[in-house]
Amino acid sequence: MTASGPLVGYKVIELAGIGPNPMCAMLLADMGAEVIRVDRLVDAGLGIKMDPKHALLDRSRRSIAVDLKSPDGVELILKLVEQSDALIEGFRAGVTERLGLGPEECQQRNPKLVYGRITGWGQDGPLAKVAGHDINYISLAGAAHAIGPADRPPPPPLNLVGDFGGGGTYLAIGVLAGLLEAQKSGLGQVVDASMVDGVASLMTAIYGMYAAGITTDDRGTNILDGGAHFYDTYETADGRYISIASIESKFYAELLELTGFEDPDHQGHGNKEAWPELGVKMAALIKTKTRDQWCEILEGSDICFAPVLSLAEAPKHPHNVARETFVTVDGVTQPAPAPRFSRTPSKIQKGASVRGSDTQAVLTDWGFEASQIASWKEAGVIS
Secondary structure (H helix, E strand, C coil), X not given: XXXXXXXXXXXXXXXXXXXXXXXXXXXXXXXXXXXXXXXCCCCCCCCCCCCHHHCHHHCCXXXXXXXXXXXXXXXXXXXXXXXXXXXXXXCCCCHHHHHCCCHHHHHHHCCCCEEEEEECCCCCCCCCCCCCCHHHHHHHCCCHHHCCCCCCCCCCCCCHHHHHHHHXXXXXXXXXXXXXXXXXXXXXXXXXEEHHHHHHHHCHHHHHHHHCCCCCCCCCCCCCCCCCCCXXXXXXXXXXXXXXXXXXXXXXXXHHHHHCCCCHHHCCCCCHHHHHHHHHHHHHHHCCCCHHHHHHHHCCCCCCEEECCCCCCHHHCHHHHHHCCEEEECCEEEECCCCCCCCCCCCCCCCCCCCCCCHHHHHHHCCCCHHHHHHHHHHCCEC
């Protein structure tokens, strides 16, 4: 399959991991970069078990299996680094240094290499070498406290905010910025992406609203956390849900008109003290009709509305169908690459590879002699 996307021609080494690292690799690979995933020789129990074709974060790239505890395996990776534009890794701080694959060793071989690393806590600081997961990182950044209703503990918002938003996406931005800078300077650098840092960055506007007194630390009472009756999700008569986000006055006016909600002279729109009572009234009103009935009334209007769709429903919505927001590859429906490019469109280059299934082909394509590949295979360096 011919690669497509704005990053065609770039080569990236991905030291396989879970969460944000494969998310970053998928983004780069969907955009056309040749990303080679370096897997372990044996299953290390990383991530959630599933058929490889369902491991969607592993799509668009090939896999080689290498023994990174072997000096020959480390040397193999360093030889790949010599031909690469970037390397990304998601181990705990200090792990790649102990393997002999840290930034110093890699940039000795290739001074122009952009070395991207993603951790939860960062490469230094008191927690740098402590284990953690998404919910821990968003908790430390202040994001978890700000999400959810006031009368219950903060809910885990999947692992979208830490792993993928503040983690993989920020690592991808950092690597791309490093590649741009390297074109001018001829030198690579280390990208230290931390999920705590990334989530804190995502919270910039909220911290600004907090400093201004617009948002408080009282969860579930603010304009964007479900405290406002005009920015929330509501249950419908059939037990499904809709979302309303009529923040601006003109959108709120249309909300009142289309729903019949009573708020004379918009008294409650800017009156925070009235929000709880109005929220109860709005909930009662929304529950008088089914979700489909509300869609007939509200969808396509400017009240800022959408039905709350399930994972099964979202790919079938007419808007998503028209824009091909979801595609099917190897029988698996999945989100299409994003963002979109007018001249060099991204695409899913291929389905996910089974661990190590491309070792022979990749090493051959990257110029290694057949005798060398055979020697590594015989010695157990590769599979």
